[in-house]
Amino acid sequence: xxxxxxxxxxxxxxxxxxxxxxxxxxxxxxxxxxxxxxxxxxxxxxxxxxxxxxxxxxxxxxxxxxxxxxxxxxxxxxxxxxxxxxxxxxxxxxxxxxxxxxxxxxxxxxxxxxxxxxxxxxxxxxxxxxxxxxxxxxxxxxxxxxxxxxxxxxxxxxxxxxxxxxxxxxxxxxxxxxxxxxxxxxxxxxxxxxxxxxxxxxxxxxxxxxxxxxxxxxxxxxxxxxxxxxxxxxxxxxxxxxxxxxxxxxxxxxxxxxxxxxxxxxxxxxxxxxxxxxxxxxxxxxxxxxxxxxxxxxxxxxxxxxxxxxxxxxxxxxxxxxxxxxxxxxxxxxxxxxxxxxxxxxxxxxxxxxxxxxxxxxxxxxxxxxxxxxxxxxxxxxxxxxxxxxxxxxxxxxxxxxxxxxxxxxxxxxxxxxxxxxxxxxxxxxxxxxx
Amino acid sequence: xxxxxxxxxxxxxxxxxxxxxxxxxxxxxxxxxxxxxxxxxxxxxxxxxxxxxxxxxxxxxxxxxxxxxxxxxxxxxxxxxxxxxxxxxxxxxxxxxxxxxxxxxxxxxxxxxxxxxxxxxxxxxxxxxxxxxxxxxxxxxxxxxxxxxxxxxxxxxxxxxxxxxxxxxxxxxxxxxxxxxxxxxxxxxxxxxxxxxxxxxxxxxxxxxxxxxxxxxxxxxxxxxxxxxxxxxxxxxxxxxxxxxxxxxxx
Ligand SMILES: Nc1ncnc2c1ncn2[C@@H]1O[C@H](COP(=O)(O)OP(=O)(O)OP(=O)(O)O)[C@@H](O)[C@H]1O
Ligand SMILES: [Mg+2]
Numbered sequence: 001x002x003x004x005x006x007x008x009x010x011x012x013x014x015x016x017x018x019x020x021x022x023x024x025x026x027x028x029x030x031x032x033x034x035x036x037x038x039x040x041x042x043x044x045x046x047x048x049x050x051x052x053x054x055x056x057x058x059x060x061x062x063x064x065x066x067x068x069x070x071x072x073x074x075x076x077x078x079x080x081x082x083x084x085x086x087x088x089x090x091x092x093x094x095x096x097x098x099x100x101x102x103x104x105x106x107x108x109x110x111x112x113x114x115x116x117x118x119x120x121x122x123x124x125x126x127x128x129x130x131x132x133x134x135x136x137x138x139x140x141x142x143x144x145x146x147x148x149x150x151x152x153x154x155x156x157x158x159x160x161x162x163x164x165x166x167x168x169x170x171x172x173x174x175x176x177x178x179x180x181x182x183x184x185x186x187x188x189x190x191x192x193x194x195x196x197x198x199x200x201x202x203x204x205x206x207x208x209x210x211x212x213x214x215x216x217x218x219x220x221x222x223x224x225x226x227x228x229x230x231x232x233x234x235x236x237x238x239x240x241x242x243x244x245x246x247x248x249x250x251x252x253x254x255x256x257x258x259x260x261x262x263x264x265x266x267x268x269x270x271x272x273x274x275x276x277x278x279x280x281x282x283x284x285x286x287x288x289x290x291x292x293x294x295x296x297x298x299x300x301x302x303x304x305x306x307x308x309x310x311x312x313x314x315x316x317x318x319x320x321x322x323x324x325x326x327x328x329x330x331x332x333x334x335x336x337x338x339x340x341x342x343x344x345x346x347x348x349x350x351x352x353x354x355x356x357x358x359x360x361x362x363x364x365x366x367x368x369x370x371x372x373x374x375x376x377x378x379x380x381x382x383x384x385x386x387x388x389x390x391x392x393x394x395x396x397x398x399x400x401x402x403x404x405x406x407x408x409x410x411x412x413x414x415x416x417x418x419x420x421x422x423x424x425x426x427x428x429x430x431x432x433x434x435x
Numbered sequence: 436x437x438x439x440x441x442x443x444x445x446x447x448x449x450x451x452x453x454x455x456x457x458x459x460x461x462x463x464x465x466x467x468x469x470x471x472x473x474x475x476x477x478x479x480x481x482x483x484x485x486x487x488x489x490x491x492x493x494x495x496x497x498x499x500x501x502x503x504x505x506x507x508x509x510x511x512x513x514x515x516x517x518x519x520x521x522x523x524x525x526x527x528x529x530x531x532x533x534x535x536x537x538x539x540x541x542x543x544x545x546x547x548x549x550x551x552x553x554x555x556x557x558x559x560x561x562x563x564x565x566x567x568x569x570x571x572x573x574x575x576x577x578x579x580x581x582x583x584x585x586x587x588x589x590x591x592x593x594x595x596x597x598x599x600x601x602x603x604x605x606x607x608x609x610x611x612x613x614x615x616x617x618x619x620x621x622x623x624x625x626x627x628x629x630x631x632x633x634x635x636x637x638x639x640x641x642x643x644x645x646x647x648x649x650x651x652x653x654x655x656x657x658x659x660x661x662x663x664x665x666x667x668x669x670x671x672x673x674x675x676x677x678x679x680x681x682x683x684x685x686x
Pocket of ligand 2: 477522
């Protein structure tokens with residue numbers, strides 16, 4: 001096996017870190033072997049860079065000059081009070097909680113008697129279980145496979161309906177920057193229904209946290225999963241997340257993704273319809289200012305007929321911020337009656353921001369309805385004048401128009417309480433801009 | 436009293452002059468009508484009164500209650516009592532009509548030094564005013580003007596006018612698109628706003644409206660200037676003769 005020469009300082013640091021800490025990573029000898037193989041795969045590819053088509057607009061090799069030391073085995077002294085503070089509005093929602101701090105499950109901060117048996121990947125690996133590697137050629141997934149320390153395993157029995165959402169929290173703490181690799185799994189048996197809210201936060205003083213997490217989703221036939229991905233790690237953080245989802249027949253998967261003010265975020269999702277007559281909705285908001293960079297990349301694979309997919313992403317950019325939306329929809333030859341729609345809309349509050357949108361339709365079936373669109377707009381001065389002529393001051397009028405712009409995406413959230421909570425986060429972010 | 440003094444205004448973007456020296460005085464307690472051919476500058480005048488930045492005033496002045504309002508922003512003018520009922524009201528997707536109305540009224544009240552309404556208080560007031568103007572309850576819940584019919588949009592303008600309690604009302608073709616019943620309701624509303632400390636400019640193409648809102652004076656605006664001023668009988672006369680007299684070469 002030939003291993004390419006590691007080129008950047010960051011890649012070098014990753015290799016050194018892995019070599020020195022591999023023995024402390026959880027798992028059996030079989031797992032250790034898989035980790036080494038995953039690391040080798042990562043090293044062959046290196047950090048994704050702009051000549052890798054899927055990473056054209058988000059060049060990690062250029063952006064990640066420094067890699068933080070890997071947060072393996074670090075004990076956290078995060079208090080409940082500090083966590084509450086970091087969670088903001090999410091602290092008060094009625095949910096079962098699984099809290100991971102710097103890449104490790106912290107039972108003391110988590111719910112003691114959850115509605116279902118919740119496992120952690122750490123437990124599984126610690127008790128001799130193995131972790132099947134994800135089959136993907138994504139370098140960042142390989143890196144996760146090498147470094148993964150822990151994660152939530154949410155396995156919901158067929159027919160079960162959860163009465164409360166499950167809140168999965170990944171918190172970064174400490175003045176020392178750290179790199180974390182979590183891998184979560186959500187599995188819904190046939191007919192099961194659940195809401196899982198994934199919140200990523202960095203505590204005050206957590207500098208330049210770097211996370212590279214993986215989430216596997218599989219929904220059984222007639223199952224219904226509502227998933228939220230909330231990225232609130234702040235302007236110094238790097239957040240890389242890969243979702244790999246498989247949807248059974250007659251199932252519904254809704255995923256709402258809110259990324260607010262994250263230094264560098266890449267949320268990529270690979271979703272495959274494995275059963276007929278299922279529905280997928282992946283929507284969200286990307287809010288960025290300063291030099292922040294948020295990338296949402298989706299690959300929706302209609303492998304079977306009669307499925308419906310919807311994507312609506314709304315982006316608000318200010319200063320020199322940049323956002324990327326890449327949406328690929330594949331309709332396989334058998335996937336007749338596919339109904340796929342995709343829309344990306346950006347609102348630019350400054351002339352120096354940038355929005356890159358790349359829709360891609362790969363359609364091999366003939367009886368399908370597929371569409372995509374992208375718009376980039378500024379605040380409409382005629383609307384501004386109308387509102388101001390009604391006595392509404394400029395800042396307030398602008399905020400109203402931006403809120404109405406993001407509202408279209410937030411309306412995708414069925415649960416009124418959660419919709420209001422997320423709207424509040426968006427409003428807070430918006431009001432910070434034009435103080 | 437509204438005093439427009441030799442007002443010149445151009446389109447900011449390309450410099451085209453639209454208002455070419457308008458002089459007009461509306462004393463308090465009076466209603467004046469402005470009529471004139473399409474494209475003569477009536478809406479431009481209305482926009483300039485309300486402070487739209489697409490137009491640049493190059494000379495002249497606008498005084499309301501003796502003070503120039505040219506330096507005031509549109510929201511400051513609203514607080515000072517200026518209200519423009521738009522010829523083409525804007526659709527604002529994603530902003531509920533009720534939220535908009537409350538924000539507008541409370542922002543204005545705040546600037547006028549009046550107490551802001553609580554949400555329940557305001558909802559009561561807005562519902563009562565809406566009922567009176569034949570604005571359906573469900574319209575208050577919908578996004579502002581989005582999908583409203585032409586007449587519904589105009590009624591919404593009049594509802595806003597009633598709630599904002601302006602002292603200087605500019606109605607830009609508010610009657611266009613309204614059915615006969617609505618014209619009566621709107622006129623009734625406008626007549627109610629007539630008062631000793633109020634002034635009103637009514638832009639219209641139809642003499643009919645003036646049967647309901649009797650103007651003290653009628654002005655003919657053509658090519659960016661006031662060409663003729665008369666009493667309410669001038670409107671009747673124009674109905675017969677049209678604007679041929681004014682649409683030739685600018686005098
Ligand atoms: N922002 C603008 N850009 C370009 N042209 C403009 C602009 N605003 C006004 N105009 C032009 O100025 C002229 C006057 O327009 P205005 O809307 O004031 O006419 P009006 O008298 O209200 O007409 P109508 O009776 O049709 O409503 C028209 O020729 C119009 O095309
Ligand atoms: Mg007009």
